[in-house]
Amino acid sequence: MTTYSVDEFLSRTKQQITSTDSFALQSERILEVNLDGEIWSKMGSMISYQGTIRFERERILEHGLGRAFKKSFTSEGQELMKATGNGRLFLADQGKRITILELGNQQITVNGNDLLAFEPTVEWDIEMMRKMAGLMSGGLFNVTLNGRGKVAITTYFEPLTxxxxxxxxxxxxxxxxVAWSxxxxxxxxTDISYRTFLGKGSGESIQMKFTGSGFVIVQPGFEVE
Structure with missing residues (x-):
């Protein structure tokens, strides 16, 4: 066990001076948003802020009737929070590691559980994965993001692409x-066999197969269904 004096502790854990970018990392697990306007983030991800910032729950028709229907169709749709104002906003999600991506007019699809925040310039939609219905309780909904702007995703430990x-x-x-291009x-x-019922069987019975050209991001931990 390591013991620190108060001054040593403050020195080791004090807020770092970061860039003026809209998204920056205070640490691997804390996202700093230099807010001047608005951003969207995962509901419940705010851990602190400085300045004048107002938080609003995503309204039912905030992003159109189509998305409202998709979200109401199942509880799997990720609920969002809008932060508006000026200041520094700090976001985190259960201590998961954070990665900031600049889309640059590319498109990625992110597991709803792993999407932490994105700038309002990013276009997005909920993707319903109907073939998964009835096979597993989670993973039915993902969020497709495209256009220009920054997106923050989370992973359990270091991601692998x-x-x-x-x-x-x-x-x-x-x-x-976590995500794919x-x-x-x-x-x-599905691979339902006798072996599926041996051990934990976390991924043996249901697998995702990606074909074509692109990339897939995975994490060494597992989302709890």
Missing amino acids: LEVTPDQPVHTDPTAT GDLKPEFH
Whole structure:
């Protein structure tokens, strides 16, 4: 056990001077948002703020009737929070590691549980994965993001990015799958056998298969269904 004096502790844990970028990392697990306007974030992710910031729950028709229907169709739709004002906003999600991505007019699809925040310039929509209905309780909904702007995603520990090529598909466990590039469309496979019921069987019975050209981001921890 390490013991610090008060001054040593303050020195080691005090707020760092970061850049003026809209999104920056105070640490691997804390996102700092230099807010001047508004951003969208995962409900319940605010841990602190400085300045004048107002928080609003996403209204039912905030993003159109189509998305409202998708969210009401199942409880899996991720609820969002809008932060408006000026100041520094600090976000986190259960101590998960945070990665900031600049989309640059590219498209990615992110597991709803792993989406922490995104700038208002980013276009997004909820993707319903109907083939998963009845197979597992989670993972039915993902969020597709595209356009320009920053997106913050979270992972349990360090993420791993796997390249998908036409001659080298990638198979993943749905609960370990964080995100994938926009050109990929996963297929779902089941392998119900005697072996499925041995051990934990977290990903043996249901797998995601990615074919084509692109990338898949996975994490070494698992989302709890």
